[in-house]
Amino acid sequence: KTCADKVIYIENEKLGHFHSEYYQEALSSIIRERKPTLTVFAHSSPTYDLAPALAVALDIPAIMSCADFRFENGKLISTNPVYGGKINAEYSFDTSNGGIVTFLPGSIPVEDSGLSGEIEKIQFQFDKEFEEKRFIEFVEAAAGEIDITQADKVVAIGRGIKEEENMQMIKDFADAIGAVVGCSRPIVDAGWLPKDRQVGSSGKTVKPKLYIALGISGAFQHVMGMKASDTIIAVNKDPNAPIFAVAHYGIVDDLFKVVPALQAKIAELKG
Ligand SMILES: Cc1cc2nc3c(=O)[nH]c(=O)nc-3n(C[C@H](O)[C@H](O)[C@H](O)COP(=O)(O)OP(=O)(O)OC[C@H]3O[C@@H](n4cnc5c(N)ncnc54)[C@H](O)[C@@H]3O)c2cc1C
Missing domain, CATH: 3.40.50.620 (HUPs)
Structure with a gap:
């Protein structure tokens, strides 16, 4: 651009x-x-x-x-x-x-x-040398294949997902709407997603058009990495979860009911 x-x-x-x-x-x-x-x-x-x-x-x-x-x-x-x-x-x-x-x-x-x-x-010519510091080697960090900061849609998952085996449901849902999967820190700590998918103060700051937070409580360390998203939809079974304070749309329910229902609706709309 x-x-x-x-x-x-x-x-x-x-x-x-x-x-x-x-x-x-x-x-x-x-x-x-x-x-x-x-x-x-x-x-x-x-x-x-x-x-x-x-x-x-x-x-x-x-x-x-x-x-x-x-x-x-x-x-x-x-x-x-x-x-x-x-x-x-x-x-x-x-x-x-x-x-x-x-x-x-x-x-x-x-x-x-x-x-x-x-x-x-x-x-450009330098008129002095700064040789006390030297470049030795460029060691590339283990890079993920997806840059969540560039995504238009992010489906982010938190501890509400409970088990690693439930991650596939979220990946399928994200694929269905053309989103990438991000997460809160406990998901990275559990080793279920790589560090470059973590949103928040010690992860990435994202500003997608759509951010769907599933089973994420909304701790301020997480919120500071996503609160500038254009539209935030939160699904959490706790009506007092702080994530609802930054969400534009909130669904107070079990994500294991909401995600399959959304996916069925998307499949229906896609024909
Ligand atoms: C220095 C520091 C830096 C940090 N940096 C980050 C960071 O960059 N990013 C980050 O995310 N965190 C960060 N954290 C951690 C942060 O404080 C929180 O602990 C973390 O964000 C909580 O993640 P969570 O919302 O997934 O889990 P929890 O707080 O455990 O929330 C899980 C939520 O899921 C809901 N839930 C459970 N089951 C269901 C269900 N079936 N359906 C719907 N909802 C359900 C619960 O009601 C709950 O609200 C940092 C902490 C520190 C101290």
Whole structure:
């Protein structure tokens, strides 16, 4: 998708792998020269290192881990989950001298704005060496085949599923509606799904069009990873389950009755 007028491509072999000092040196030079209103990064381990150091080097403000933002009277106002997602804080800074923000992955949808994305290549030369830190090897983490942060529909399962053998019913239901299967942490702890399917503060943040939470209580650590979903449907047999506080639609019933009923209806509609 093309979301930029221009893509600046900085060429130097030292930038082939992430190295905070070389990245900081190259980016601070470009930012000083071009003076962008805002420098935006996805929040990740490298940018957690890079963004604050860059802000100090440039003497400009930075806000990390934003979930949302707006502009008001030349000020950027960000919304940031704090205290493990129990509350949202708002932070702001004046953008007249620029500033840096990092956004939580999945918090802002990618839109194709039809911009040209013209590539400008810059040959960059470093006038000093930062050799006390060296790239040795890239070791890829065991990757799952599905990226739940990119899915339009997520069917998430929690401890209410009770037994591993019941997982197949959920996978079949997800397949029937073209969804991917996500989960709460106990499902990963039990080894029934890989870690990359976990939604929440120590898992992934998702923002699908549809999030169906089955047998998930709605602990705040889970909710902070899915509450921005467009439509949330929760199925839980406990009417007081906190998940209903964030759900747009709630079904207070046994998921072992609800899921087969939904699946039968979908099969009927599909003919
Ligand atoms: C530092 C830290 C980080 C954490 N990070 C995460 C995280 O990233 N993601 C995460 O999910 N959790 C995380 N947790 C764990 C979190 O606190 C909760 O323990 C967890 O989310 C609970 O998972 P659950 O809702 O599946 O299980 P439970 O809380 O046990 O809830 C199960 C729910 O299923 C319902 N239920 C049972 N049977 C049925 C049925 N037949 N039909 C319908 N409903 C039924 C019950 O009423 C209940 O509400 C973290 C905890 C800590 C301390």
